Amino acid sequence: MTKKLNVAVVGATGAVGSKMMEKLIERKFPIASIKFLASARSAGKQIEFNGENYTIEEAKPESFEGIDLALFSAGGAVSEVLAPEAAKRGAIVIDNTSHFRMDPEVPLVVPEVNRHALKTIPKGIIANPNCSTIQMVAALQPIREKFGLTKVVVSTYQAVSGSGVAAIEELREQSAQWDAGKNVEAKVLPVKSDKKHYPIARNVIPQIDKFTDNGFTYEEMKMINETKKIMEAPELKVAATCVRVPVVSGHSESVYIELEQEATVQQIFDALTDAPGIVLQDDIREQLYPMPIFAENEEPTYVGRIRQDLDNKKGFHLWIVSDNLLKGAALNSIQIAEAMLEDHLL
Amino acid sequence: MTKKLNVAVVGATGAVGSKMMEKLIERKFPIASIKFLASARSAGKQIEFNGENYTIEEAKPESFEGIDLALFSAGGAVSEVLAPEAAKRGAIVIDNTSHFRMDPEVPLVVPEVNRHALKTIPKGIIANPNCSTIQMVAALQPIREKFGLTKVVVSTYQAVSGSGVAAIEELREQSAQWDAGKNVEAKVLPVKSDKKHYPIARNVIPQIDKFTDNGFTYEEMKMINETKKIMEAPELKVAATCVRVPVVSGHSESVYIELEQEATVQQIFDALTDAPGIVLQDDIREQLYPMPIFAENEEPTYVGRIRQDLDNKKGFHLWIVSDNLLKGAALNSIQIAEAMLEDHLL
Numbered sequence: 001m002t003k004k005l006n007v008a009v010v011g012a013t014g015a016v017g018s019k020m021m022e023k024l025i026e027r028k029f030p031i032a033s034i035k036f037l038a039s040a041r042s043a044g045k046q047i048e049f050n051g052e053n054y055t056i057e058e059a060k061p062e063s064f065e066g067i068d069l070a071l072f073s074a075g076g077a078v079s080e081v082l083a084p085e086a087a088k089r090g091a092i093v094i095d096n097t098s099h100f101r102m103d104p105e106v107p108l109v110v111p112e113v114n115r116h117a118l119k120t121i122p123k124g125i126i127a128n129p130n131c132s133t134i135q136m137v138a139a140l141q142p143i144r145e146k147f148g149l150t151k152v153v154v155s156t157y158q159a160v161s162g163s164g165v166a167a168i169e170e171l172r173e174q175s176a177q178w179d180a181g182k183n184v185e186a187k188v189l190p191v192k193s194d195k196k197h198y199p200i201a202r203n204v205i206p207q208i209d210k211f212t213d214n215g216f217t218y219e220e221m222k223m224i225n226e227t228k229k230i231m232e233a234p235e236l237k238v239a240a241t242c243v244r245v246p247v248v249s250g251h252s253e254s255v256y257i258e259l260e261q262e263a264t265v266q267q268i269f270d271a272l273t274d275a276p277g278i279v280l281q282d283d284i285r286e287q288l289y290p291m292p293i294f295a296e297n298e299e300p301t302y303v304g305r306i307r308q309d310l311d312n313k314k315g316f317h318l319w320i321v322s323d324n325l326l327k328g329a330a331l332n333s334i335q336i337a338e339a340m341l342e343d344h345l346l
Numbered sequence: 347m348t349k350k351l352n353v354a355v356v357g358a359t360g361a362v363g364s365k366m367m368e369k370l371i372e373r374k375f376p377i378a379s380i381k382f383l384a385s386a387r388s389a390g391k392q393i394e395f396n397g398e399n400y401t402i403e404e405a406k407p408e409s410f411e412g413i414d415l416a417l418f419s420a421g422g423a424v425s426e427v428l429a430p431e432a433a434k435r436g437a438i439v440i441d442n443t444s445h446f447r448m449d450p451e452v453p454l455v456v457p458e459v460n461r462h463a464l465k466t467i468p469k470g471i472i473a474n475p476n477c478s479t480i481q482m483v484a485a486l487q488p489i490r491e492k493f494g495l496t497k498v499v500v501s502t503y504q505a506v507s508g509s510g511v512a513a514i515e516e517l518r519e520q521s522a523q524w525d526a527g528k529n530v531e532a533k534v535l536p537v538k539s540d541k542k543h544y545p546i547a548r549n550v551i552p553q554i555d556k557f558t559d560n561g562f563t564y565e566e567m568k569m570i571n572e573t574k575k576i577m578e579a580p581e582l583k584v585a586a587t588c589v590r591v592p593v594v595s596g597h598s599e600s601v602y603i604e605l606e607q608e609a610t611v612q613q614i615f616d617a618l619t620d621a622p623g624i625v626l627q628d629d630i631r632e633q634l635y636p637m638p639i640f641a642e643n644e645e646p647t648y649v650g651r652i653r654q655d656l657d658n659k660k661g662f663h664l665w666i667v668s669d670n671l672l673k674g675a676a677l678n679s680i681q682i683a684e685a686m687l688e689d690h691l692l
Contacts, residue, residue: 155501155600254501
């Protein structure tokens with residue numbers, strides 16, 4: 001990785017954008033130049049990166065002249081307009097929003113699962129999958145490779161940071177209101193732009209993103225459709241229920257799977273041991289299992305509570321936890337770029 | 347219900363016991379006399395019931411002389427020793443602990459599901475099921491009666507009050523520590539008597555009760571075994587993952603079921619509308635779905651987020667919420683006694 005790139009970060013001040021900057025530095029990403037782009041509202045603000053100050057510039061089509069790699073996480077509307085403009089000017093776009101994910105000409109990539117999809121990028125745009133999907137497919141892929149996979153039933157326990165900086169602040173404020181015996185005010189969750197808002201402190205909310213017409217939320221449909229696309233398995237059965245819990249960062253998932261072949265718990269352990277990006281945390285004698293407070297700011301996807309279904313030798317339970325802002329967003333984006341550099345695709 | 351009963355409450359100062367007292371008053375349970383029993387440690391303390399003061403007496407075998415109905419919620423060890431003594435003296439025992447639940451000679455009852463089981467009480471003891479099981483079987487029974495039920499996969503979001511008064515206090519203390527930027531201390535959850543303790547504030551813990559040898563927790567095995575016993579369906583496939591969340595009271599459950607026959611969402615709605623003890627809260631246009639903060643101190647079991655599996659016309663998702671201290675414990679116990687009075691069994 002000696003080649004150095006001209007990088008643009010769009011949406012650097014958001015929850016994901018700031019983690020993206022951290023990871024670029026930490027992982028010594030080979031940067032020739034970097035610029036930070038945002039809406040006109042944020043333009044002119046100062047931002048620090050690796051000890052130097054930068055002025056945030058307004059994102060315009062011309063901003064991407066000479067850029068090799070553009071990292072987008074400023075919302076679907078911004079990506080819709082500017083990602084094609086960046087690509088047109090020769091940049092490879094890695095987009096964190098959902099806008100292009102289901103476009104058949106846009107690869108949707110978790111490097112541990114479908115790195116090969118990076119070889120064909122017809123639009124110059126690569127989509128980073130939904131946070132709750134990434135950690136699940138990363139954990140299921142090593143099992144699927146050995147035993148096949150026919151069905152996934154997932155219930156999520158998702159952190160508020162997945163809904164942005166305002167939701168993190170809302171949990172903090174509501175907790176303080178609760179502690180002080182005051183009325184709890186809800187303005188952000190479950191979805192800022194939806195009609196009703198409910199408290200998240202001391203509560204769980206079974207709605208993430210808005211509802212689609214079929215009764216599932218967009219978040220649930222993302223998990224269903226993106227899992228099939230990343231795994232290139234349209235016939236895979238995926239069912240999801242997505243729930244917000246009062247956790248700051250770190251999504252947890254209770255996942256029930258059915259395999260093509262019978263397996264043992266030991267064989268599932270073996271499949272996950274040394275799997276890329278996976279850390280097995282499963283020792284019931286020591287009460288060892290993944291939990292979000294211990295996954296925050298950590299890169300791996302943690303897997304534990306592995307059990308065989310008592311009624312079905314092809315059925316297994318897993319408990320999967322990862323930092324939704326890292327593997328679920330910023331880290332996976334950077335890993336896509338690193339994989340492309342290694343494979344001489346960038 | 348004109349007959350009046352001599353009642354003993356064992357464990358009145360606990361989280362469930364105090365709710366039991368509330369419900370006895372609220373529901374105008376026909377009481378001739380009442381006494382409050384506890385360990386020697388609590389004996390002598392004063393307790394208020396319906397505007398009158400009572401002295402807590404030490405629970406001994408002789409305490410149950412002349413008692414018609416004994417309500418136990420003072421832990422399995424107390425029930426093990428004293429429930430048979432109460433029954434021997436002619437009392438009907440309704441036991442909230444897990445001690446007798448799987449005894450084939452002890453009926454395990456949710457009145458909406460298997461009220462008929464109250465007709466045969468060989469040991470004079472009736473067991474009140476596990477909190478997370480009660481609300482699930484109450485919601486599934488009306489569906490099962492119409493369409494049959496072959497499989498249940500449940501992931502729970504359980505409130506801290508299920509672990510008692512000390513766990514409620516621990517959540518409060520940890521939240522205050524968190525808000526003040528202090529270190530969070532864990533001494534109670536997941537299981538007071540287990541080796542390790544983890545914070546519950548801003549976390550979720552995938553352990554409720556201790557682990558059994560097969561990798562499932564006792565809580566998970568209770569949901570599996572008790573569901574089959576209450577529904578009298580040993581062939582029913584039940585798979586459970588039980589998780590503690592930072593909610594005070596109100597257990598939530600993400601339940602995936604497979605039916606014997608195909609059904610539509612409207613048919614599931616129809617089966618649950620007017621079902622005893624069930625309130626349907628399902629209108630996605632109005633963002634109406636059950637949530638624990640709105641279920642606290644309420645008697646019904648709330649059901650919403652009903653969706654047909656996109657890959658299986660016999661598969662459905664439900665989101666079930668109820669107050670774990672009420673329908674999950676105290677209320678169900680009192681309802682068992684009320685059903686027996688109505689059926690002239692007490």
